[in-house]
Amino acid sequence: MISFRDVSVTYPNGTVGLDGVTLEIPAGQFVVVVGLSGAGKSTLIRTINGLVPVTGGELEVDGVRVDGATPRRLRALRSRIGMIFQSFNLVGRVTVLRNVLVGRLHATPLVPSLVGYVRASDREQAFVALERVGIVDKAYVRANQLSGGQQQRVAIARALAQDPAVILADEPVASLDPPTANMVMRDLQRINAELGITTIVNLHFLDLARRYAHRIIGMRAGQVVFDGTPAEADDAVFEQIYGRSLTADDVLTDDLEALESDVPESSHGTSGAGA
Template sequence: MIEFDNASVTYPGGVRALASVDLRIPKGEFVVVVGLSGAGKSTLIRTVNGLVPLTGGSVRVGDRNVGAQGRKERRALRSDVGMIFQHFNLVPRMSVLNNVLVGRLHAVPTWRSLAGWYGSADVERAMNALERVGIVDKAYMRASQLSGGQQQRVGIARALAQEPEVVLADEPVASLDPPTARAVMADLKDINRSMGITTLVNLHFLDLATDFADRIIGLRGGELVFDGPVSEVDADVFSRIYGRDLTADDVLEGRAAL
């Protein structure tokens, strides 16, 4: 369970990113957050692992209050919350396998991680994660040699290597072409379904949201303006979230046609 209770974030300078958000996300749900740029989507998911601190209210992951965590507790929390980034955040010169093993840093002593000494069990977990996303054959290539879609799959595998309870994906397909974007979303949905990992994804493309989400959350100006199952979503709902009619730029297939 992820619980937002009156959660608010105001950045320095008075920019309000989240305004009194109340949400309950049950274990195992696949939730997509939509909204315009600047609506608070990235801020919302980054409060879950403490990358963005709240300025009001609370966020809980299970029985842990994220804002009340000390350094050691925060590290333990982040080991249970995998993060997938828009721009992959890989080390280009490192092998694919070593990039995935970064997801095991929480489980090995610091001196071993600095030396790059991982146990056979950690390597096996990393290889299993790569197999899960279909690129185990790339394990010993440099990350820089992979396509964008393959690099994002390495990012997913790195998160899986943590053996997380929750996966956060911050615009994971924004820099990918439409077929690759759909394939990456299908990977995330399959992992959610087969492994029961609670998954919270930020997306701009509305057709992807309706094709893959169990539930859609709409943010506008930091405020929660929609929260419901995909079956309740139509063009009027999206217009309420976006404050305007939909355009071709709001759907992946529309972008593909441009």
């Protein structure tokens, strides 16, 4: 369970990132957060692992208070939260396997980690993670030799290697073409379904949000302005979230009509506030 209780974030320059957000996200849910740039999507996600400090209210993840947590407690919490970034954040000059093994560092004793020793159990877990995203054959290829989609799948495998309870993905498909973006979203959806990992994804593309989410949260000016199922998120709702009419830039398919016909039955699952 992830619980926001009247959470606010004000940055040092006075910018309001979150404004009194109250949410509960049950374990195992696949949540997509949508909104314009600056709406608070990234701030919301980054408070969950303490990358952005909460300045008001209470935030709890799996029974652990994040607001006011000590550095030691934050490190322990982050070891159970996988993070996937838009820019992949891989070390390009080393192999895919070495990048995935970074996800095991939190569980590696200090001395072995300093000398680069890899335990057999950690290596096995890394290979299992690569198998889950379908690129185990790239294990010994340097990361900078992969396509963007392959690099993002390595980033997903690195997060999986942590054995996380939660996966956070901050605009993970923003730099990818439509087929690759769908491939990455399908990987995240399958991992959520098979492993029960709570998954929270920031997206701009509305058709992807409706296609893959169990629940959509709409952000505007740091506030939650919508919380419901993909079936409830029609064009009028998205216009409310975005504060303007929808454009072709808001969907990956460049087909606004596809929004009405692209919601599979699996997306009509757990609703928002009543979940």
